[in-house]
Structure formats: C-alpha cells, structure tokens
Amino acid sequence: MSDDFEKNLRDHLHREAEETREFPRxxxxxxxxxxxxxxxxxxxxQLALAGALVLVAVAVLAFRNPTIIKVVTTGITGxxxxxxxxxxxxxxxxxxxxxxxxxxxxxxxxRPASHAGDGYDRVVFDFNxxxxxxxxxxxxxxSFVRDASxxxxxxxxxxxxxxxxRATDVTGNVSSDLQPRLTSIRxxxxxxxxxxxxxxxxxxxSSQCVRVLQLTxxxxxxxxxxxxxxxxxAAPTPLPTQPAATDLGAFSCLDHSGGADSGPAMQxxxxxxxHQTGFDRIVFEFAPQAGATTHIPAYTVSRQxxxxxxxxxxxxxxxxxxxxxxxxxxxxxxxxxxxxxxxxQAQ
Numbered sequence: 001m002s003d004d005f006e007k008n009l010r011d012h013l014h015r016e017a018e019e020t021r022e023f024p025r026x027x028x029x030x031x032x033x034x035x036x037x038x039x040x041x042x043x044x045x046q047l048a049l050a051g052a053l054v055l056v057a058v059a060v061l062a063f064r065n066p067t068i069i070k071v072v073t074t075g076i077t078g079x080x081x082x083x084x085x086x087x088x089x090x091x092x093x094x095x096x097x098x099x100x101x102x103x104x105x106x107x108x109x110x111r112p113a114s115h116a117g118d119g120y121d122r123v124v125f126d127f128n129x130x131x132x133x134x135x136x137x138x139x140x141x142x143s144f145v146r147d148a149s150x151x152x153x154x155x156x157x158x159x160x161x162x163x164x165x166r167a168t169d170v171t172g173n174v175s176s177d178l179q180p181r182l183t184s185i186r187x188x189x190x191x192x193x194x195x196x197x198x199x200x201x202x203x204x205x206s207s208q209c210v211r212v213l214q215l216t217x218x219x220x221x222x223x224x225x226x227x228x229x230x231x232x233x234a235a236p237t238p239l240p241t242q243p244a245a246t247d248l249g250a251f252s253c254l255d256h257s258g259g260a261d262s263g264p265a266m267q268x269x270x271x272x273x274x275h276q277t278g279f280d281r282i283v284f285e286f287a288p289q290a291g292a293t294t295h296i297p298a299y300t301v302s303r304q305x306x307x308x309x310x311x312x313x314x315x316x317x318x319x320x321x322x323x324x325x326x327x328x329x330x331x332x333x334x335x336x337x338x339x340x341x342x343x344x345q346a347q
Contacts (some may be wrong), residue, residue: 001136086141091225095255095324096347097135097305098214099166105129107170107198110188112180113269119227120211121185123202125165125220133166134220135304136212139255144201145193145300148312150261150331151312152298156185157203161210161222165198166310183226184208195315251279253303261298261332264289268335273345286333297333301326321346 109126142157156179176190184204192199204224213221270285288294307322 012019018220065220089211089213091211091223092207093138093318095135095137095303095305096210096212097133098212099131099133099220101133101308102167103130103132104167105132105165105169107165107168107174110174110178110200112182112185112188114182115223116183117228118225120225120241121180121182121190122221123185125163125222127168127218127220130217131214131220132168132335133306133308135164135306136210136222137162137164137255137303137305138207138210138253139302140207140252141255142187142201142203143257144189144191145257145329145331147199148194149198150298150329152257153189153191155187155189155201155203156181156254157205159204159207159254161202161204163202163222164189164192164304165200166308167196168198169196170198184224187240195310196313197236197310197315255300255302257298258299259296259298259330263295263332264292265298266292266295266333267338268330268333271339271341271345284330287338298331300329302329 068266099246105127105161106124106129108128110123111126112121114121127134130202139160139162142155142160144153144155144160144162145151146153148174170190177188178188178312180188185202186205186208187201187203189201189203190198208225210225213223215221264288266288268284269287270283272283272285274281274283285341286294286297304325304327307325309318309320309325310316311318
C-alpha cells in the first residue's frame with residue numbers, strides 16, 4: 001500500500017469510529033489502537049484489523065439503524081474506487097472560439113508535436129495570466145494577410161487555420177515562425193501583433209477537422225486530425241445553400257481572398273445589403289481614381305466564431321449583433337472621402 005492510501009484509510013476509519021456513536025466505547029478504543037501509526041511491517045495487518053472491526057460493528061448495528069451501512073461503505077468506496085476518466089472531446093470541422101473576454105495574458109511558448117499513434121498533430125500555446133479570448137477559423141488556403149500591413153504571406157501547406165488572441169502580448173523568446181513539418185501541421189507563423197492582439201496562421205497539409213482544449217487555465221491546445229480515424233464523432237462541415245444562379249460559384253464554410261492590389265487606390269462609393277432567396281447579400285461598389293483602371297481591390301474575408309471585433313487603428317473592442325461574424329479587409333482601397341453612406345447598417 002502507498003503512504004497516501006494508508007493515511008487516507010487510517011483517517012477515514014478514525015473518523016467513522018468517532019462519528020458513529022452507536023459503536024460501544026470499548027470497540028471505538030480498539031479501532032483507534034488499530035489505526036495508530038506503527039512500523040511498515042505491522043501497518044497492513046493493523047489497518048486490516050481496524051477495518052474488520054468497523055465492518056463487524058456495522059453489521060451488528062445494521063439491525064438497529066440500517067442507514068449506518070450506507071454511510072460507512074459509501075465513504076470507504078470513495079477511497080478505493082478509481083476516478084472516472086474524462087470523456088474525450090470530438091474533432092469538429094467548424095470554426096471555434098473560447099477563452100475569457102477582457103482577460104489580459106502573455107504568450108510564453110508555442111509547442112508543436114506529433115501524436116501519430118492517436119491520429120493527430122498538436123500545437124500548444126502557453127500563457128501567463130490565463131487563457132485570453134480567442135477565435136479559430138478554418139480557411140481553404142495557406143495564404144494569410146498580415147495585420148496591420150496588409151501584406152500577403154503564404155505558409156507551407158494547402159489549407160490553413162487562423163488563430164486570433166485578443167488582449168495578448170508575446171515574450172521575446174517565442175519564435176515568430178515555426179516549421180515542424182508534421183503530417184498535418186506544416187508551419188506556424190505570427191501574422192499579426194497589433195494593438196494588443198496577436199494573430200497566428202497555421203499551414204496545414206490538407207483540410208482536416210480540429211479539436212480545441214483549454215487545459216490547466218494556462219494552455220490552449222489545438223489538435224489537428226491526420227486521418228479520418230482521429231475521432232469517431234467528428235462533425236461534418238455544414239452543407240451550405242447552393243445559389244440559384246450557376247455563375248456565382250458554390251458557398252463554402254472557409255475564408256476567402258481575391259482581387260488585385262495594383263495601381264492607385266480604388267474608391268469605395270456604396271455599400272448595399274439585401275435579402276435574396278436562400279441567402280443574404282452585401283455589395284461593395286468601387287470607382288477608380290481619375291485616369292486609373294477599374295479593378296476590384298485586394299480583399300480577405302475571414303470567418304470568426306463571435307461577433308466581437310477590434311477597430312483599426314484604435315484597437316477599441318466593438319460587439320455587433322449576432323453570434324458569429326465576418327471580417328472583411330480591403331487593401332489598396334479608401335472610403336474616407338468617397339463614401340458618404342452609413343457606417344453602421346443594421347437590418
């Protein structure tokens with residue numbers, strides 16, 4: 001028997017002997033003598049004798065007070081029964097969010113590792129001060145846009161994950177670009193550190209479901225499946241509504257980017273919101289400067305699992321209606337003088 005088990009059992013038997021007043025005084029004295037600390041060689045038989053005395057006394061008193069059996073045996077069972085194992089969380093093919101809103105934290109380490117035998121790769125983000133508010137969004141490419149420069153960066157891989165950490169700083173010893181080149185996780189790079197908000201891009205070899213765990217109030221764990229067998233309860237990506245017009249392309253549950261960042265900045269002139277059959281639509285209209293060629297400016301559309309945003313460049317938080325959001329960034333475009341419409345359209 002281990003020292004901890006012996007101590008716990010001794011304390012429990014002593015407590016039962018003292019609290020169960022139906023035991024005769026002489027019997028309680030014999031139980032206390034049996035559980036008193038002695039040498040290791042005599043410990044096991046003494047505790048066995050004390051336990052036997054308790055059980056015999058319980059059996060005798062059961063006829064007088066049947067609840068005695070339930071009280072005593074329940075306590076002893078709690079000492080010897082193993083703790084139940086936590087139910088493993090499933091991998092899901094959707095965006096996720098969590099953490100503590102308003103909490104300021106510091107990122108101290110990023111640790112990728114392979115768990116090939118369990119069917120996933122893992123990256124751990126370590127913090128001081130707790131786990132801050134975070135969003136994790138899946139995207140269909142390994143190309144990202146840096147905050148706040150707007151510069152495009154392409155990581156190793158074919159798809160990606162974008163992790164936003166709010167109210168978070170980072171220590172100088174944390175690498176800004178890791179290339180573990182695991183089965184699923186190929187590269188992890190810092191793509192933003194602006195106004196107390198950190199952004200990381202994770203390049204993946206292919207589109208896989210993920211599992212996010214928050215451990216010990218200081219570690220954010222992201223597991224990326226390496227095969228379909230990583231979880232038997234993985235949730236499929238929701239099937240979006242297909243638009244009626246055939247030239248619009250399919251809906252997808254991933255981030256998007258496009259346009260061109262060339263020539264003079266395009267001018268935003270209008271923004272229109274309307275409901276269509278099966279979907280809602282937002283239209284941004286641009287006009288070129290005098291003598292410039294018309295084109296759609298470079299843009300990124302990022303999905304996030306909350307309706308909380310950070311204003312550029314003030315860094316002030318803003319919460320919109322809804323439970324999820326889209327962040328649309330235009331590069332090489334301006335609306336300071338050309339756009340005169342509402343800055344906040346609520347439908």
